[in-house]
Amino acid sequence: MTETVDAVQLDTGWKAAQGEPLLKVENLIKHFPVRGGMFGSKQHVRAVDGVSFEVRPGETLGLVGESGCGKSTTGRMLVRLLEPTSGKITFEGQDITHARRGQLQRLRSDMQIIFQDPYSSLNPRHTVGTIVGMPLKVNNINPPGGVKKRVQELLELVGLNPEHYNRFPHEFSGGQRQRIGIARSLALRPKIIVADEPVSALDVSIQAQVINLLRDLQRDLNLAFVFIAHDLAVVRHFSQRVAVMYLGKIVEIGPREQIYNRPAHPYTKALLSAVPDATRLGESVGRIRLQGDVPTPINPPSGCRFRTRCWKAQDICATQEPALSVKETGSLAACHFPENAVLIEN
Template sequence: MSEHVQTSNGHTPLLEVTDLVKHFPVKSTGVVRRTIGQVQALDGVSFTLEKGQALGLVGESGCGKTTTGRVITRLYDPTSGSMKFEGTEIGQLSGRQMMPYRREIQLIFQDPYSSLNPRHTVGKIVGTPLEVHNIVPKKQMIPKVQELLEVVGLNPEHYNRYPSEFSGGQRQRIGIARALALRPKLIVADEPVSALDVSIQAQVINLLQDLQREFGIAFLFIAHDLAIVRHFCPEVAVMYLGKIVEIGSRDQIYNTPHHPYTQALLSASPDVKQAAIGGRRERIRLEGDVPSPINPPSGCRFRTRCWKAQDVCAEKEPPLYEVGGRNVACHFAEPLQVVQVPVVSEGATAVSPT
């Protein structure tokens, strides 16, 4: 159950997601393709997002962060659970009923190469949402597209060019212009900068922040780069194997992480400024890989890689406990300073003494 969703005070958040579940069936080969299992991509995810706010979703590949984004934009239908957009349940709406909400929720994709049709001009790409939703008459299309291109920092004269004539950073700006075309209230940004060069990433991040301030757009910001998420989002949720393991404010998550996975993730991400000053830090070393979401571990899903795991972790799945202001799904949640971490690599002793 979701303990941190607060709607009792009569105030409606922009987006309220409760116990969202998305399972993908695994079919057997052969003529009769029976379902032989379920990939539990999302298994009970709950969060709320206020108007104009930004929530970051971080986690490793396969943790379900992209699936979350795609379910919220209704590119996938949820298996169960509820998603309320401004109080309206949108999880079960038909395509026609969904139309007005598609205007409000837009998506920015990770790969600026595969997400733009190479045979359409920029004007066509950015103009299509306006056309589909009948926002502007055909005659005013070009000025409107040019205005959008200018907003994202592209030359408005380039509306007649094709995506291949632009660099990666510029292509991502085209994708952003397309998402902005309908003046959405919520943008799901799925790894918007991870395909870009370092010096270009900062340009795009600053652009997104300016747009957020100017138009009051709420962002669901999905990324694996912890530093970028910290920079962009005042609120952060850490996901592991289809579940949120810790959710709280930026300071709570980054300064005093309570979940062992958050702690490991933070200590593993290299940080140039810290390293430049203090040299190599000690880091928590997680063993092995993320388990398969087809057959996740019983109880706590992180227990197979956790140094705190005890018998209770295999038996009972930890709910989101409220500890120190944030919600954390761990039986032994506590700040890192208090505990002795046994699995710390000193300098370089990564290979386990087998």
């Protein structure tokens, strides 16, 4: 456990010049109980198993990984939609890990979440005006000029027609609904937004519209983001720093250029080389093909969790869990045999 804390300090030291972190996560753990095993003994899905990172004001941290790696669970714990099993979440120096009602309400005006599915995350019986104005109403905020005026400003901000105030969600397309969700998350002028796969349900052309919108908002409002996605190209486009997760742990974290151009962890490298790239027509040289599937998080492999699919694995990988430490390439990676070659020359 001390190892992970060290890693945080390393990460902190590296960025000390840029001021206090807005959000700090230390050794965050979430285990979900499940029935199983012989005699119905109690087991746990170790969804998130010791995750530490920081987000500074106005920056985006991208969380990438395959399904089941714990990225969404992490996001939900950050905004406290899930109660962490253990660990610590600090927001602006305040411990919010187990915040209760009053504190949580204040917190949620600073911290918002955007969901993946623009169909199930909006109440179909409410008008857009009600949906976007709800955060103001819940928090008893009466903006100058009234709620309606503020909502219309927000709709305009996200590129929707303010006259559509009285329409219902079903009258909008998927991309427009996602904009409604974004407008709602901005209503309380948050400092940080957790975006959980905000574009993966959308068509490619609409995806780009929403990504551009989020980038403009970040620039104009100095928002910080935790951007959760499985699409590596989208994350690269949106995040200054990137954390790669595998089976509930961060295997590598660092600035975008290092993660994408000089990945240290074999998993990062394999993930990058698996992305079909339209710029590499029919090319297949130097591609890494991982074998098999991700193991179950109920009973993850001993030592390094990636070792069962890793082509570099040796005996030590099964016995000793590698800690996050600074690698030659400059990022923090948890690997006994890190890569050190440049993957992409820019």
